[in-house]
Structure formats: structure tokens, C-alpha cells
Amino acid sequence: MAKDKKLVEAITSMEEDFAQWYTDVVKKAELIDYTSVKGCMVIKPAGYAIWENIQRELDRRFKETGVENVYLPMFIPESLLQKEKDHVEGFAPEVAWVTHGGLSPLQERMCVRPTSETLFCDFYKNDIQSYRDLPKVYNQWCSVVRWEKETRPFLRSREFLWQEGHTAHATQEEAEERTLQMLNLYADFCEEFLAMPVVRGRKTDKEKFAGAIATYTIEAMMHDGKALQSGTSHNFGDGFARAFEIQYTDRDNKLQYVHQTSWGMTTRLIGAIIMVHGDDSGLVLPPKVAPVQAMVIPVQQHKEGVLEKAEEVRAALAAAGLRVKLDDSEKSPGWKFSEQEMRGIPIRVELGPKDIENNRCVIVRRDTREKLEVALSDVADQAAELMDVIQKDMFERARAHRDSHITDVKSYAAFQDAVEHKPGFIRAMWCGDEACENKIKEDTTATSRCMPFAQEEISDVCVCCGRPAHKLVYWGKAY
Amino acid sequence: MAKDKKLVEAITSMEEDFAQWYTDVVKKAELIDYTSVKGCMVIKPAGYAIWENIQRELDRRFKETGVENVYLPMFIPESLLQKEKDHVEGFAPEVAWVTHGGLSPLQERMCVRPTSETLFCDFYKNDIQSYRDLPKVYNQWCSVVRWEKETRPFLRSREFLWQEGHTAHATQEEAEERTLQMLNLYADFCEEFLAMPVVRGRKTDKEKFAGAIATYTIEAMMHDGKALQSGTSHNFGDGFARAFEIQYTDRDNKLQYVHQTSWGMTTRLIGAIIMVHGDDSGLVLPPKVAPVQAMVIPVQQHKEGVLEKAEEVRAALAAAGLRVKLDDSEKSPGWKFSEQEMRGIPIRVELGPKDIENNRCVIVRRDTREKLEVALSDVADQAAELMDVIQKDMFERARAHRDSHITDVKSYAAFQDAVEHKPGFIRAMWCGDEACENKIKEDTTATSRCMPFAQEEISDVCVCCGRPAHKLVYWGKAY
Numbered sequence: 012m013a014k015d016k017k018l019v020e021a022i023t024s025m026e027e028d029f030a031q032w033y034t035d036v037v038k039k040a041e042l043i044d045y046t047s048v049k050g051c052m053v054i055k056p057a058g059y060a061i062w063e064n065i066q067r068e069l070d071r072r073f074k075e076t077g078v079e080n081v082y083l084p085m086f087i088p089e090s091l092l093q094k095e096k097d098h099v100e101g102f103a104p105e106v107a108w109v110t111h112g113g114l115s116p117l118q119e120r121m122c123v124r125p126t127s128e129t130l131f132c133d134f135y136k137n138d139i140q141s142y143r144d145l146p147k148v149y150n151q152w153c154s155v156v157r158w159e160k161e162t163r164p165f166l167r168s169r170e171f172l173w174q175e176g177h178t179a180h181a182t183q184e185e186a187e188e189r190t191l192q193m194l195n196l197y198a199d200f201c202e203e204f205l206a207m208p209v210v211r212g213r214k215t216d217k218e219k220f221a222g223a224i225a226t227y228t229i230e231a232m233m234h235d236g237k238a239l240q241s242g243t244s245h246n247f248g249d250g251f252a253r254a255f256e257i258q259y260t261d262r263d264n265k266l267q268y269v270h271q272t273s274w275g276m277t278t279r280l281i282g283a284i285i286m287v288h289g290d291d292s293g294l295v296l297p298p299k300v301a302p303v304q305a306m307v308i309p310v311q312q313h314k315e316g317v318l319e320k321a322e323e324v325r326a327a328l329a330a331a332g333l334r335v336k337l338d339d340s341e342k343s344p345g346w347k348f349s350e351q352e353m354r355g356i357p358i359r360v361e362l363g364p365k366d367i368e369n370n371r372c373v374i375v376r377r378d379t380r381e382k383l384e385v386a387l388s389d390v391a392d393q394a395a396e397l398m399d400v401i402q403k404d405m406f407e408r409a410r411a412h413r414d415s416h417i418t419d420v421k422s423y424a425a426f427q428d429a430v431e432h433k434p435g436f437i438r439a440m441w442c443g444d445e446a447c448e449n450k451i452k453e454d455t456t457a458t459s460r461c462m463p464f465a466q467e468e469i470s471d472v473c474v475c476c477g478r479p480a481h482k483l484v485y486w487g488k489a490y
Numbered sequence: 491m492a493k494d495k496k497l498v499e500a501i502t503s504m505e506e507d508f509a510q511w512y513t514d515v516v517k518k519a520e521l522i523d524y525t526s527v528k529g530c531m532v533i534k535p536a537g538y539a540i541w542e543n544i545q546r547e548l549d550r551r552f553k554e555t556g557v558e559n560v561y562l563p564m565f566i567p568e569s570l571l572q573k574e575k576d577h578v579e580g581f582a583p584e585v586a587w588v589t590h591g592g593l594s595p596l597q598e599r600m601c602v603r604p605t606s607e608t609l610f611c612d613f614y615k616n617d618i619q620s621y622r623d624l625p626k627v628y629n630q631w632c633s634v635v636r637w638e639k640e641t642r643p644f645l646r647s648r649e650f651l652w653q654e655g656h657t658a659h660a661t662q663e664e665a666e667e668r669t670l671q672m673l674n675l676y677a678d679f680c681e682e683f684l685a686m687p688v689v690r691g692r693k694t695d696k697e698k699f700a701g702a703i704a705t706y707t708i709e710a711m712m713h714d715g716k717a718l719q720s721g722t723s724h725n726f727g728d729g730f731a732r733a734f735e736i737q738y739t740d741r742d743n744k745l746q747y748v749h750q751t752s753w754g755m756t757t758r759l760i761g762a763i764i765m766v767h768g769d770d771s772g773l774v775l776p777p778k779v780a781p782v783q784a785m786v787i788p789v790q791q792h793k794e795g796v797l798e799k800a801e802e803v804r805a806a807l808a809a810a811g812l813r814v815k816l817d818d819s820e821k822s823p824g825w826k827f828s829e830q831e832m833r834g835i836p837i838r839v840e841l842g843p844k845d846i847e848n849n850r851c852v853i854v855r856r857d858t859r860e861k862l863e864v865a866l867s868d869v870a871d872q873a874a875e876l877m878d879v880i881q882k883d884m885f886e887r888a889r890a891h892r893d894s895h896i897t898d899v900k901s902y903a904a905f906q907d908a909v910e911h912k913p914g915f916i917r918a919m920w921c922g923d924e925a926c927e928n929k930i931k932e933d934t935t936a937t938s939r940c941m942p943f944a945q946e947e948i949s950d951v952c953v954c955c956g957r958p959a960h961k962l963v964y965w966g967k968a969y
Contacts, residue, residue, distance in 0.1 A: 044613060047570055048600065051563035053613050056628070059559050080538050084530035084649055085633060091526055104592050109602065111587040112637035121527065123588065123602070134523060134532050149535070153633070154564060158591035170563055
């Protein structure tokens with residue numbers, strides 16, 4: 012029992028220190044470990060299994076839209092990185108440079124990819140000749156490196172895992188359509204699979220991707236009210252095509268530049284899941300993404316028949332399609348309960364001699380802690396049904412939390428007050444001038460998160476400068 | 491028709507120049523493209539889809555044995571790489587070194603992982619405390635970098651994709667058992683999934699992995715008679731554990747070193763598939779690993795009803811569980827046939843107005859070119875059945891080819907003659923002295939491939955020095 016206590020005590024409460032709570036959860040739920048390389052982490056089995064589920068589902072959704080997977084090198088020669096001016100300015104300060112191969116210095120140094128636009132351009136330049144070669148709708152799953160100064164597990168690490176889609180199209184319209192299609196795919200994925208509501212919108216020019224003409228984003232709200240950019244989709248127009256000379260012959264035999272997009276989601280999503288759904292007992296995983304959806308925990312497991320019945324229940328749940336495990340280790344039930352809670356497993360099934368005598372067991376929901384007495388003959392059906400109920404409830408709860416933490420403001424004083432006293436998103440009108448964005452950031456540390464697709468005119472003047480304004484913007488402090 | 495001819499002409503024949511044939515196939519079957527980074531390739535959709543199928547099946551087999559996936563950093567600090575003497579000597583000459591992060595030089599340079607034993611050791615050192623933490627049976631899917639001088643697509647590239655399993659066990663026996671279990675898993679996978687027969691055996695000390703006490707290998711024979719090492723599994727004993735101080739408390743509360751293994755397979759397998767099964771018309775893919783198993787090709791597709799019927803056939807094959815596509819592009823049927831053959835798609839279904847009139851179609855096997863007239867009502871069943879038949883036939887053909895290219899020799903003259911005139915494996919007895927291995931390699935360029943698990947005494951003296959010998963060894967030229 013002393014040990015149980017220790018496990019639970021080891022998490023700082025969210026209210027006390029959200030950042031420390033987060034760090035405690037990633038460690039105690041055994042999602043990651045730190046390494047000898049500062050800012051690089053080990054993703055442990057419990058963390059990686061979440062990523063595998065994200066990958067499988069995203070990949071399936073990608074392929075339904077015609078995406079094909081490829082793999083490009085991890086190295087970018089310096090001269091290649093420098094071909095697109097805005098892009099190199101955005102990334103060069105934070106890349107890792109390889110200077111030696113074996114014992115010899117390289118003729119030209121190479122960076123480890125921070126993103127692969129330049130490599131895809133170099134590839135497309137040869138791969139695309141005619142309109143018959145278009146569109147190219149390629150994606151790769153890989154790791155990328157950005158030499159960040161401040162790092163946090165999942166949220167900002169020097170190496171992280173992601174997918175990066177890179178497409179080439181004959182027309183600007185088709186590129187724009189693909190850019191939005193992927194942004195909406197990301198949003199639907201977050202809402203349906205991660206039970207995480209997002210705001211869909213467009214980044215301001217100040218916040219857009221280096222080299223893009225338009226960046227679209229989905230912004231999720233964490234439990235502490237901060238925003239987390241959870242996926243982005245970029246329309247490059249023909250900017251990269253002009254820099255890299257990617258041209259195709261159209262139906263009239265004329266040379267045309269292609270129009271390109273890119274879009275990505277990362278292991279950062281695991282950080283989002285933690286901060287949207289977690290509580291003071293640890294991780295809370297939505298059933299769809301949970302590597303283990305149910306843990307069967309026998310009570311007084313040494314009594315005759317208990318383990319056998321527990322195994323029957325495990326088998327029944329597995330047969331009903333659940334990802335289920337039986338914890339028959341030598342730990343105390345209390346310790347096992349704490350572990351199951353810490354790891355965010357959506358339900359546990361408790362089962363002791365008394366329960367068996369009465370042909371029942373107890374299901375405990377991780378999200379609400381609600382206990383349900385269930386007939387043993389019903390346990391598989393009930394558990395399967397609960398997966399849908401929990402998934403839906405978690406989404407609704409996250410949405411209610413998000414919606415109750417959005418403040419509409421019409422004056423700069425109200426804006427500053429909201430940043431100070433009302434954690435969450437702030438909605439306010441903006442004139443479109445970057446100077447106002449800069450001032451707001453300087454004064455309050457809040458940044459423009461996005462111009463939502465769902466526009467409203469909550470006022471007719473800019474919250475910062477008072478000039479006429481027609482753009483509604485979501486603002487907030489962000490990870 | 492001129493275009494069809496061009497497509498086929500572009501492959502050099504195997505007999506004329508096997509190396510050029512290989513290069514032609516990887517390019518013309520659109521498996522890879524070259525890049526600006528020497529020795530690094532783009533794996534294109536047709537190549538990557540093969541890798542995805544390999545991954546899915548291997549990963550499934552791994553998990554059945556209790557393997558859990560993780561992800562470790564791609565960077566290894568120099569001091570960490572140097573901790574195990576043999577290991578660093580084996581790898582340091584061929585790693586890529588990162589010296590700068592952003593604009594600043596690193597305090598300690600790091601290499602991009604050539605393999606991750608040292609990182610796993612550094613991780614296990616903290617992750618393993620007690621016998622209750624054992625075994626650890628972890629694997630990761632990632633890319634690795636080895637700065638090779640000579641490179642060839644899939645077979646030897648500076649960056650390649652692989653999986654690397656790394657396990658830690660309480661006892662030497664358990665480590666040895668896991669080492670052999672994974673080797674056998676690899677062998678079964680190659681034979682059952684890739685239709686590629688392999689010889690299972692142990693590497694000599696000269697050929698074993700840097701830091702291992704024993705390396706097991708599977709060796710496949712390519713069409714030209716050369717060997718390709720296709721998967722290896724290493725037992726490290728407690729060597730790494732001593733170098734990295736990875737200790738656990740046993741049941742008697744005593745500190746013990748763990749015993750470790752590692753095992754890997756790479757994108758090299760795609761090269762093996764090409765060279766075991768390919769022919770002068772291009773790639774020939776075993777049905778189980780083929781991303782597309784059947785291509786429906788309409789003839790005179792503009793005639794009324796042809797495309798509709800072709801789509802019906804496609805749908806029927808898909809419903810029967812086949813991965814099938816319909817080629818309704820504007821190319822000529824001959825061109826489409828050539829493309830389907832080049833890409834190694836196991837069967838094509840030809841279907842024209844005459845066929846439809848007679849309620850039949852023609853199935854053409856890629857492996858044998860055999861044509862089968864099939865009733866339209868039967869096409870799905872027949873195609874599904876053919877998948878099994880082709881898979882089995884391809885394995886048997888590869889095995890017959892392999893077995894007919896094994897030469898047993900008892901004298902050094904016979905050995906030298908075999909290397910010169912009989913492409914394939916040579917079986918000969920060996921005394922166990924590395925000097926003989928070195929002499930054979932120097933005289934003939936053949937290397938010891940493995941000491942097979944299935945030992946025989948085909949003679950009682952060493953083929954090189956004439957001293958008593960009890961080890962049967964497979965020798966051969968290798969990729």
C-alpha cells in the first residue's frame with residue numbers, strides 16, 4: 012500500500028503546476044524517457060503504441076484520398092536548402108549540420124532535414140515532365156530535426172516523428188483544394204479519433220510557414236487554456252517551382268510551373284492528447300487511440316477460480332473486438348488500479364470472489380470514475396458499448412471546456428484583461444496590419460492563432476488600433 | 491507500338507550484364523530514383539509499397555512473439571559510441587558526423603546512428619533495475635546511415651530503412667534462445683512471404699557483428715549465384731552490459747549483468763526480391779508481397795461495354811480479397827502489358843469485345859507467362875487460387891535454382907575451379923582457423939557465408955590447409 016501511495020503522490024496536481032503535472036505524466040505513464048542527447052527522447056512502448064495507432068488511422072485516411080507513401084533521404088545539401096529564400100531563412104538557424112562522412116570532411120556540408128520541401132522539389136524536378144505526371148500526391152513518415160533551445164517531451168524536441176505530405180498540381184485551384192482537403196482531414200481526425208475539438212482557420216502572414224503563400228491550421232485548446240497548433244497545411248503556389256524550375260508540358264505543349272502543397276502532423280499530438288484529456292491521476296486516453304482499451308484486474312487473485320474467471324472475461328472482451336489485457340502480476344489490486352489510471356486505459360474490469368459468486372463484475376470508467384455493476388454474461392457487450400460512449404463523452408467534455416474558455420473582446424483593455432485573467436482563446440477583430448499583431452504579442456505574449464473559417468463580425472474595428480477591421484482572429488498563449 | 495518496344499528494350503538482359511539488368515529494373519519498375527546526395531535514394535511509391543508490406547508482415551510476426559516497438563534518437567554522442575571497443579572499431583570509420591546545431595558548434599560531436607546498440611544500452615541502463623523488469627524485447631523501425639564508398643540501390647546505400655530489435659535478458663540461455671528465435675522468424679518470413687529460400691547458419695568469428703559473441707545469418711542466393719546476407723541476429727552475451735554497466739537485482743537481491751541480443755532486416759530485402767525472382771522483362775513479385783496483385787487490362791476499351799465489364803472484373807477480384815487495379819489509361823494494350831510485366835504484378839486479366847461476347851477472359855501469369863482462358867463467372871475464384879499457386883511455384887523455382895547451384899568440394903583445386911566456373915554456393919569443410927578463411931578470400935574473393943545449422947561431414951579435412959576439420963561451411967561471392 013505504501014507503494015500505491017507513492018505512485019499517485021508522484022504526480023503534481025494540474026492546478027498547482029500544470030507544466031510539472033505534464034512532465035510527471037509523460038514519465039509516470041512511461042511514455043518517454045530522457046536520453047544523453049539533450050532535447051532528444053526515447054519514446055517508450057506505451058508512447059510509441061499511441062503513435063502507431065495515430066499512424067495507422069491517418070495513413071488509412073490519407074490513402075482514401077489517393078496519397079502514396081515514399082521515402083526521401085534525411086540529408087539536404089546546403090546548396091539545395093538555400094534555393095528558396097524565405098524557406099532557408101526560416102530553417103537554417105535551427106538545423107543540425109553534418110560535416111564529415113567517416114574520416115573525411117564532406118565537400119559540401121549537409122543538414123539533417125528539418126522538413127523536406129527542398130528534397131521533394133529536387134525529386135519532382137526530374138519526376139514531373141508532362142501534365143500526365145500530375146498530380147503527385149506523396150507523403151512520407153519519418154523523423155525530422157530542429158535544433159531548438161528550449162525542449163519539452165512531445166511538444167518541442169530536437170528530433171520528432173511526423174508525416175509530411177508534399178503534392179504537385181497542374182493548377183493553383185487544385186493545389187488550394189488539396190491544401191484545404193488535408194486540413195479538414197486533420198481536423199476530422201482530431202475530433203473523431205482523438206476526441207479533440209479544433210478550430211480550423213488560416214494563419215496570418217506573420218505566422219505562416221516559411222515559403223508558403225497560405226498556411227491553414229487547426230488549433231486545439233489544452234486544459235490550461237493554452238493553444239496547441241496541432242496540424243498545418245500549406246499552399247506554396249508556384250514559388251518553390253520557380254526556385255527549383257519544376258515545369259511540366261501542358262496539353263497545349265506549353266511549359267508551366269507546378270503548384271505545390273505540404274502538410275504535416277507530428278508526435279506533438281501525443282502531447283495534445285495528454286493536455287486535453289489528462290487529469291490528476293494521469294493520462295486519460297480516448298478509446299479509439301488507446302493501445303489498451305480495457306484492463307481486467309482480479310481481486311484476491313489467489314482464491315480459487317478468480318484468475319480463471321478473469322481470463323474468461325479478458326477473452327470475452329477480446330472476442331468483442333476490444334484491445335484488452337489481464338493484469339495478473341503480483342502487485343496489489345490498488346497498485347494495479349493506480350497503474351491503469353496513470354496509463355489512461357479507458358476502462359478497468361474489477362473481479363473478485365464475491366463478484367464471481369454473484370455472476371457479476373465492476374467496470375470503472377477512467378474518464379468519469381463511474382462504477383457500473385455488470386452481469387458477467389453482459390460484460391463484453393457493455394464494455395464494447397462503453398468505448399463509443401466514452402469516446403463521445405470525452406469529445407463533448409473537451410468541447411464544453413474549450414467553449415467555456417473563449418472570450419470575445421472588443422477593446423484593447425478587455426483584451427489585456429482576458430489574457431491576464433481568463434485562460435483560453437480570445438476572439439477579437441483585427442485590421443490586417445502586422446504591426447498590431449506585433450504590438451499584441453509584445454504587450455501580452457498572446458499570438459494570433461488563426462483566422463477561423465467560420466467568420467463573424469463581433470465588432471467593426473481592430474481591437475488593437477481601432478481602425479476598421481473585418482477579420483475575426485483567435486488569439487491566445489500557445490505551446 | 492514504338493513506345494512499347496522502347497520500354498522493353500530499356501532493360502539489359504540478365505545474361506549480358508546482371509549488374510546493369512538490376513540497375514535497369516530498379517529504375518524502369520519505378521522503385522527508386524537517384525538524388526543530389528550521392529549514395530542516398532528516393533524510394534518511390536512502387537518501391538515503398540513493397541517495404542510497407544514487408545513491414546506490416548514482419549511487425550505482425552514480431553508482436554506475436556512479444557516484441558514492443560519504441561523509438562530512440564537518431565544521434566549518438568561520440569563518447570557513447572566509444573564505450574564498447576569492438577563496436578566502435580567496426581562502425582566509427584563509416585559514420586556521418588554532426589558537428590553544428592544551428593549556428594553553434596556542438597560541445598561534443600554526434601554521429602547519425604549506424605545501428606543503435608549503444609543507445610539502447612544507455613537507455614536500458616536506467617530502465618532496468620530488477621529481474622521484474624526483464625526481459626526487454628524492444629524493436630524500432632527507422633533509418634540508419636553508413637558512409638559507404640560504393641553504393642547500389644537497396645543493396646548498399648548510405649542511408650537505408652530497417653528494423654532493429656534489441657533485447658535484454660536475465661540469462662545467457664534466454665538471450666541465445668531469443669537470438670535463434672528471431673533468426674528463424676526471419677528465415678520463415680523470407681521463405682513464406684518472399685518465396686525466397688535461405689540457408690540458416692552461424693557466421694564465423696571473422697564475419698560476425700562488431701561486439702557480438704555469436705552472429706546468426708540467413709543467406710539467400712541471387713539469380714547470378716551470388717549470396718546476399720538477408721537478415722542477421724546477434725547474441726552479445728554480457729559484453730555490452732559490462733561496458734555500459736547494465737545490471738539488475740536478481741531474486742536473491744544480487745547484482746547481475748543482463749544478456750543482450752540484436753537483430754535486423756533492411757530495405758536490402760527489396761534488392762533480394764528483385765535478384766531472386768526477376769527476369770528479362772523486369773520485376774516478378776511474389777503475390778504475398780506484391781502491392782498490386784492483379785491488373786485488369788481492357789483491349790479495345792473504347793468499344794461499347796468493354797470498360798464496364800473490365801470494372802466488373804476488377805470489383806469481383808477486389809471482393810475476392812485481391813489487391814487489384816484496372817488500367818483504363820489511354821495507352822495501348824501492349825504498352826500496358828509491358829508495364830504490368832516490368833512492375834512484376836503477379837497476374838493480368840485481358841479482356842476485349844470478343845472475350846466478352848464469349849463470357850470469358852484471359853489470365854496471364856507473370857512468373858510463367860502461361861495464359862489461361864477463364865469463364866467470366868470464374869475469374870475471381872481462379873485469380874484468388876492462382877495467388878497461392880504462384881507463391882508456391884516461385885518458391886519452388888527459386889529453391890530448385892539454388893539447389894542446382896551448390897557445389898560440394900573436397901580439394902582446394904576443386905574449390906578454386908568452382909569459384910571460377912560454377913556460380914553459386916560452395917560447400918566445403920573448414921578447420922576453424924581464420925588464416926584459411928583469409929587465404930580463401932584472397933585467392934578467390936569468396937567469403938564464408940555461414941556454418942549451416944544442418945551440418946554434414948562431406949570430408950574430414952579442411953579444404954584449404956588439409957588439417958582435420960569438422961565444420962561444414964557455405965562459401966560464395968557475396969553482395
